[in-house]
Amino acid sequence: MLKGGFTSDATGPAELYFESKNTSIEIWVDSISLQPFTTEEWASHQDQSIKKVRKAKVRIQAIDKQGNPLSNATITIQQNKPGFPIGCAINKNILKNTPYQKWFTSRFTVTTFEDEMKWYSTEVSPGHEDYTSADALLSFAKQHNIAVRGHNVLWDDPKCQPGWLYSLSPAELSSAVHKRIVSVMSRYRGQLIAWDVVNENLHFSFFESKLGDQATPNFYRLAHAVDWSVPLFLNEYNTIEDSRDWAATPAKYLQKLRQIQGLTRNAKMGIGLESHFGTPNLAYMRASLDTLGATGLPIWLTELDVLSGPNQAKYLEQILMEAYSHPKVDGIVIWAAWKPQGCYRMCLTDNNFNNLATGNVVDNLLRQWQSRAVSGLTDTRGFFEATLFHGDYEINITHPSSSAHSFVVVSTNASLQSPLTFQVSV
Secondary structure, three states, rough: OOOOOOOOOOOOOOOOOOOOOOOOOOOOOOOOOOOOOOOOHHHHHHHHHHHHHHHEEEEEEEEOOOOOOOOOOEEEEEEEEEEEOOOEEEEEHHHHOOOHHHHHHOOOOOOEEOOOOHOOOOOOOOOOOOOOHHHHHHHHHHHOOOOOEEEEEOOOOOOOOHHHHHOOOOOHHHHHHHHHHHHHHHHHOOOOEEEEEEEEEOOHHHHHHHHHHOOHHHHHHHHHOOOOOEEEEEEEEEOOOOOOOOHOOHHHHHHHHHHHHHHHHOOEEEEEOOOEEEOHHHHHHHHHHHHHHOOOEEEEEEEEEEOOOOOOHHHHHOOOOHHHHOEEEEEEEOOOOOOOOOOOOOOOOOOOOOHHHHHHHHHHHHHHHHOOOEEEOOOOOOOOEEEEOOOEEEEEEEEEOOOEEEEEEOOOOOOOOOOOEEEEOO
């Protein structure tokens, strides 16, 4: 089955071409479906999907000590933390910048370190490892209850290596890579929620060119042996961003994933999509997520940003809406770590931490995707119902016949077909 999508800027007859670089084979196509959507229909589908996969109906029943339902008990529900992780990259600039800290910690629940955990940052010269900055950032994240993705163990781009690596023989390089994987992953084992083990493996092959075609699966096998507790991601760009990049199509991504899984059958794998967008093709993005989502593996947008331009904020909103509404997407990290000289491609604030248009988009969506405080009275059977976004909640129950009760509900972040029911003795 092939699936794709495109945006049409004109109305009229169209021809679809199916082509292969292999000219010796015939292509037979059957059961073609081309479904148009207006902008309004597309947005309506997103809204329906959000209601289905990001929200749940909760039913609370208040009863007395004899088990009899209590009517007219007052229920108040307050969300403490969203269930869907949305975060932003950070770097060491945040450690001594109070305004940056306040802006960041008031919004996000997950982060990735921009450079501080990468090999060229932690081992500038061979054998002299320095995790000072990464340790400090991890301590900061823990202090504020912010989850951290490990990024990255290895990067296949030849331009992104420690300088001393280039002169090593294959045997020396293999030994250095083994030491790197064991060092960084054992140091932070049990403290992270995921690892980007190999970065941009579909576009580059620095390690394969020196260590052979099985280098990447071998890296993942070792990574699994060192830290088996969290998903191991293959992190790649243009898999959902650009249909013209044949190196990183969903099919190519899945082919590489199967190669890795062939050697690491028991490893928890994850799909990391960098998401460095220009002009988004939402139809292609959705079709690609559908294809990748069929694996059942966790999918994260790991480095989301949009190229600078007059529509940057508009495009960012479209991409965030598409990702959040897709049932197979498990989390999003925005690639907008602040630096005085500017961010990588997209900032959310100015240098005084006042929101730019992109920051306003993020704030508006974060507010839209959280539940407001809810209160009401139980009915004659002692029930109170509410539809809430997945997340952690504090629930308070009061009744004239009893003292107040309070309890916390922790999100399963799973789609529920029937109401989640709690029975509380008051």
